Amino acid sequence: MNGDPSTIDGATTRRALSVRARLLLLCASLILSFASGSLYLTYLFERNHSDQLAVREQYRRFETILDVEQAVSLWRHRGGQLNSAMMLKDQPDEQLRRQADYEQARIELERRLVRIGSFDPDSLATIDSALREVPAYSQIVMQAMAQGHADTPDATRALAALQQRLNRIEETLEAARRREFEQSQQIQQQASDRAELARHIGLAITLLLLCSGVLLIVTVMRSILRPLRDVTNAMRQINRGLDPGVLPPVGGDEFGDMSQAMRLFHDRSERLGRLAYHDALTGLGNRAKLEESLEALLDQASARQLDVVLMYLDLDNFRSVNQRVGHRLGDRYLVEAVNRVQQLMPTGTQLFRYSGDKFVALLPIGDGGLQLEARIKSVASVVLRGVFEPYLIQNEVLNMSTSIGIAIYPDDGATTEQLISSAEAAVFAAKKSGRNNARFAGGKLAGQLRAQKALGNEIRRGLEHGEFEVYYQPIIDFAQRRVVAAEALMRWHHPDRGLLVAQQFISIAEEEGLIMPLAQLCLAQSHQQADIWSKAGHRWRIAVNVSAKQLQDGDILQQLRLLCAGIEPIDNRVDLELTESVLFDTSDEARELLNSIRRLGYRIGMDDFGTGYSSFNYLQWLPIDKIKIDRQFVSTMNVSRQARGIISATIALAQNLELDVVAEGVETPQQARQLANLGCPQQQGFHYSPALDAESFEQWAIGYAGRIREVDNSA
Structure with a gap:
């Protein structure tokens, strides 16, 4: 594999922005676009809000003028009632009440007129001037009418002047009302036009942002997804165990690194594939290799009615050796034990490292016949004596021995799991009997295993029936x-054995989960x-x-x-x-x-x-x-x-x-x-x-x- 970072299997890569830079550029562009659009839309919304406020203010003025007109009408009505009372010479109390109503209406009119001054001071001045002259002319007319001289020249002139002043007030209010109404209609129309324009502009901005965003996303994602697809296809080839061939040319970015890493991964995976079935320390086949080999061997033995002998070796006191000399020297101790066993086993024996300090040997016995047990005992005895030799390492003399459990197909198990389990039970019995010896599976050991399983089942039943207290x-x-x-x-509370203390069943419960x-x-x-x-x-x-x-x-x-x-x-x-x-x-x-x-x-x-x-x-x-x-x-x-x-x-x-x-x-x-x-x-x-x-x-x-x-x- 070419080690130059600018090439992948001879294919020169082009320099490109990294994926992170492209994504950051995409995010920055989208944020900038949306921020610009948001600012302009905010401006339009605020302008629309200002127009609405202006429209509401114009309507407020219009309503103020209407209120003043109503106050003028009420004032004139109260004046008419007062004139009638004086002409008909009503009771003094009635005349006083009419006078009070008239004054109250005038005060209300003046109060409402003040509000017009905030937006139409000219109309206020005209109306206020007319109002100041009305009481004098009104007084002349009422006195003449009270004396029966309503048709005198003075009374006629005063009445005409009074009517002129009142008409001036009404005309002024009418003109102001019409003017404000027209202004409100104009402002509303302008606001409506601007709102419609803002809506169209907002829609256009939104569409522009969406289109530009989609374009940016598509452009950037294509620059990412296309090389990603090519690299993924190459990875699928590797996962299928196939040669990916020449990896696709990609930019000098993360995908370029991935392509180079995949080639390296492919090379290493081939080496790992070779190691998947072998132990790195001893070079022996591992547990996976053992199970695969034993399955094949059992198939052959079943077809040809042959015996299969499985010998399970467990080094004695290996943990204390590790604690004494450390793991590095402990590994050397383990390799020495393997070398001794390999030299002592018959030719054709397959030896596997099952786990830790445990090994399994498949012996080439074939059709053992009547001498099968004796031949197995002979092999086990040679192994026990040969391993049982002190091992000198860095001025440390370490004792070495192993316990052996032996299981024979088909008597001790018809499957891989059963055969290994029987051998494990046998090596456990060998260790309990003093270590550095061999035991055959079957008989009493099988009975002990069955008893343990039976007790485990009884514990399950006891839990279901509430026998524990x-x-x-x-x-x-x-x-x-x-x-x-x-x-x-x-x-x-065992139904047959009576009351059992924890020591009689806890260990079995632990082993049975x-x-x-x-x-x-x-x-x-x-x-x-x-x-x-x-x-x-x-x-x-x-x-x-x-x-x-x-x-x-x-x-x-x-x-x-x-x-x-x-x-x-x-x-x-x-x-x-x-x-x-x-x-x-x-x-x-x-x-x-x-x-x-x-x-x-x-x-x-x-x-x-x-x-x-x-x-x-x-x-x-x-x-x-x-x-x-x-x-x-x-x-x-x-x-x-x-x-x-x-x-x-x-x-x-x-x-x-x-x-x-x-x-x-x-x-x-x-x-x-x-x-x-x-x-x-x-x-x-x-x-x-x-x-x-x-x-x-x-x-x-x-x-x-x-x-x-x-x-x-x-x-």
């Missing part, structure tokens, strides 16, 4: 002389019982063991929230106890998970304290509320100074950190008193009571308090 072992406060808590322990249903059942029953005891007035906490698998399950927090939802607040009534192997993860995620659990109202306890990797380190990293001293220290504290020292240091540490401390496995009065003297009053064990069902526990706890009071009173 949580028992509670009391935790006593020696100083307060009362029951303060209980540890939840699972029991199985049933530990999670049991753990969830224990949590649920413990929460229900905590709620029952709380409502009955008992403040006994319940400690529930939590496994690593539960914590690794992403739903643990949600499960606890649901358990809390159906009962009263937890209020530190349930403790979750974790072993040090569970707490081995001191990451931020693990600490946050435990903090979230504590915020729900739970307390976190560390079980079997002092038996793990680095017990004291966890206390500064993780949110721990209490620690439980393991029973192995309690059982030997009377005879072991080291055990007493560990217990004393643990108690002192807990007190300094303000943590609760509980000792488990207390079986004698001497242990109870000695623990109390060391500062550990909270204790549990058979000295007090075994685990009891909930009802028996409640009776025992209440009775224990009574018994203690009797002892105190008698003392």
